[in-house]
Amino acid sequence: MQENLIIPTPSAYAYPLLIKQLLVNALSLYGDQEITYRGDLRYSFREFRQRIGRLASALSALGARHGTTVAVLDWDSHRYLESYFGIPMMGATLFTVNVRLSPQQILYTLNDAEAEIVLVHADFVPVLEQIKDGLKGVRQIVVMADGQAMPQTELPVAGEYEALLGQASPEFTFPDFDEHTKAATFYTTGTTGDPKGVSYSHRDIVLHTLVTATSLCAQKDGQRLHREDVYMPITPMFHVLAWGMPYVAVMLGLKTVLPGRYVPDLLLKLRQSEQVTFSHCVPTILQMLLQASQDGTHDLSGWKLIIGGSALSPALCEAALARGIDVFAGYGMSETGPVVSLAQLPPGFTAADPRDEVRMRCSPGRPVPLVDFRVVDDGMNDLPRDGKSQGEIVLRAPFLTQGYFNKPEASEELWSGGHLHTQDIAVMTPDGFVQIVDRIKDVIKTGGEWVSSIEVEGLIADVPGVQECAVIGVPDAKWGERPMAFIVRKPGIRLEPGAICERLLEHVESKRISKYAVPELGRIVFVSEIPRTSVGKINKKALRECSA
Amino acid sequence: MQENLIIPTPSAYAYPLLIKQLLVNALSLYGDQEITYRGDLRYSFREFRQRIGRLASALSALGARHGTTVAVLDWDSHRYLESYFGIPMMGATLFTVNVRLSPQQILYTLNDAEAEIVLVHADFVPVLEQIKDGLKGVRQIVVMADGQAMPQTELPVAGEYEALLGQASPEFTFPDFDEHTKAATFYTTGTTGDPKGVSYSHRDIVLHTLVTATSLCAQKDGQRLHREDVYMPITPMFHVLAWGMPYVAVMLGLKTVLPGRYVPDLLLKLRQSEQVTFSHCVPTILQMLLQASQDGTHDLSGWKLIIGGSALSPALCEAALARGIDVFAGYGMSETGPVVSLAQLPPGFTAADPRDEVRMRCSPGRPVPLVDFRVVDDGMNDLPRDGKSQGEIVLRAPFLTQGYFNKPEASEELWSGGHLHTQDIAVMTPDGFVQIVDRIKDVIKTGGEWVSSIEVEGLIADVPGVQECAVIGVPDAKWGERPMAFIVRKPGIRLEPGAICERLLEHVESKRISKYAVPELGRIVFVSEIPRTSVGKINKKALRECSA
Incomplete structure (x- = not known):
């Protein structure tokens, strides 16, 4: 069946999908466009291209070759x-190190990824010092002093980033190679076991960039991206390539603002001074930004903001909308590119009830083009789009990770039966919007019923005085499991478990939740903080451990 | 150097870029969206999917297999x-037959493409009858009666399209196969030799769709496409897949209006009744539409219209803008996907002089993402972007044809040295806009100077009373070649060669053109019509022959 292929004439150029191709017109058409770091340093796309060349030349001089893994620890x-751009374009692999992991975990990932060269911001030099004796393959360390004096260190440092770039030639011929070459890798920290290495090829990244751009740009009015937007990531660049958005922004020639370490006041200042119009972040950051700007000195209107990482709660969504932020959720995982769906309002949408709009904006949204997004039962049958039938989200798309590095069993489990298994339980509404019910492992099985921890969290979050909350299942001799709620109160607010219970029982009466979903008074506890993972998600594993 | 490839886990799905993937979400999210034929017949995307299944089932019953070429002759x-969709999705090759060719040329292309099954509209049955004895591989003929009685014919007809679809099952499993499988083919009719077969793979079409969508959708305001547009092609669907736009429209879930045979009054009626907002056509069609609507009964404002095929003249552009049409040029060839550049106004553009905006809209514009678009000298060196340095446009892109069918020499010439040679001579301005100077073979070499036939045409078209014109080089004993102008006057207008000459001499004085560019009075002739090729371009070959 593999006949009828197109046979190229010998001289035809077989165009591989490579990251360098994203720059082809961006640099020639938008050479004057700006990139700024914290508003302090700024240069043009033209200079950006030269610096990419210098970086490749400098890494080459340090021994980087096709296939070398180059790790980055930076804000x-x-x-x-x-x-x-520079690292994958030379055929090397960019390894974006999660700087929020413990030093021991960082050591594990550097060794597992076989990193040979490390580019490290001065702030993280102490981390490398702690683990230096355990590093196996690292041959060269480049320190990014970030405008300060070089830190004192016993590490064998090859040089300072700016100094090395200054000595290196901007001329570097980026070669063609197979589009399936590994371009980028990073580690996903599940709640069990060692961090797992996820990789993307050049082809994956180019296709993810095109599909994400198409989907974001195609929207008529709101929730869209266009060539005159100013882009600032507020999802760490070590985390799933900042959702792939920097590639989209550069391909479209957008002014790009890099904010360094996330400090709410600086983010707000940059938003204003650089006229940022498009960003993405996790709910916690949005909450911080709203709090830091509640004195009204910062106008946030017109800011388009994609929320991902964890669920956007209706309360937070409404608070952002009230400030004029065009906020909407996106959905994906470390393994999925990441963007597979976006909560853009449908064509011609007008909300009969404003809550419908909020519900849509908070949902994972609707799948982007080319993503085969299914909600299936255990037998892999598609479930009806009735807003009720619950099943797992499974995916096919042209940019999903093809497995974990050196983890054949976990890889096969991820791809069991030829679909990527997200482990997210969801329903789909007739209009194609997805609602996540829960993670497979976070569903609470109690008294023969399945209770969604996320749904109970949302209802508790709606109770006045609640700042945030997390619900987990805890073992129970009689019921198998029972829900337990951890709640952070707003400052200065008095709130008792009874009040929470009372509100939940109202939802039982209105048939929104089952009576099994209401925790006993003793299982409603107030805490000063909800533990989070290194990428800002609620750390239910830690909650389970501390409640055990 | 081919190490460091990503190795998929055995169960991972290797997602090939196939045309069927463009439908994945279009059909599930926009199932109620409409497709209408001439406003008479209309059905939903949901039914569209069923009819694609029925078409594949019916063709399968007629013996179509992976690799079978299925020809279509239709409006x-x-x-x-x-x-x-249906033909390539089953692994067969869609052959879009140019119905404007002569019966003998159609015969040549059907045989050259090895067509086995022909779907033919009743209007073209007489053409098939004329050539039936010469057909070599055709085994099955399906007539599309288009709602009328089946035509009387001696052709061995397998059935009528609607009848066959009615009997066939909507369930058809479209298989996966190699993304380099030939999806579509058609013939380009150069000015010399036999028509040449151009083919595109599934991968080519998917990538062209994504890149075109990204580029059209990314524009902030004007010259853009979005999810709420209503699409109507006015470039024949046999011609370079209607510039690939139907694939873009369906992927984005747009209402799609198919106008049948192009009749200006019907096109205008459909534009109004179906609220069409996005189309594309050649300049001649635009001119016809403006003329047919000049009584003011049709409001054309807000219509976004891409012009390609031949140059958009400033006069025509201004006339369209005056009617509120958001008109802009695109550039490409049969061999290039086709879209490689679009005349979208740059971000933040404001015209100091309205002529600057018209100049931009009339130019081929700026390259779309991923297209490596160069203007080079004979040694393949990039020319300065100074608006003056003339060279050939050469291309690399991930969706260019990889050669002509069964024409190894022409294929190697097209791809000489690894770049696709367009044979278009152009300059590039500092802002990245391209201006076509001429076709390599249409440049007039006179008195040691190169005169652009297109530039002289533009200046003549600006003379009041001129409807259209064409300029060619004719042999001249003394000067090598001399320009000769063929002019169509507007109805009822008196205009003499002297007046044309006079206006051109003004441009000589202002140094816009060389004095060699002004034809002698005897070489300015008025004609009732400019001959055009089957796809609406000025047929300079015919002009050269009739002036010889």
């Missing part, structure tokens, strides 16, 4: 953006 | 749209 910077 | 219809 969100122009240097990171240079690494996003 | 722009819903059936054509069904063929765009």
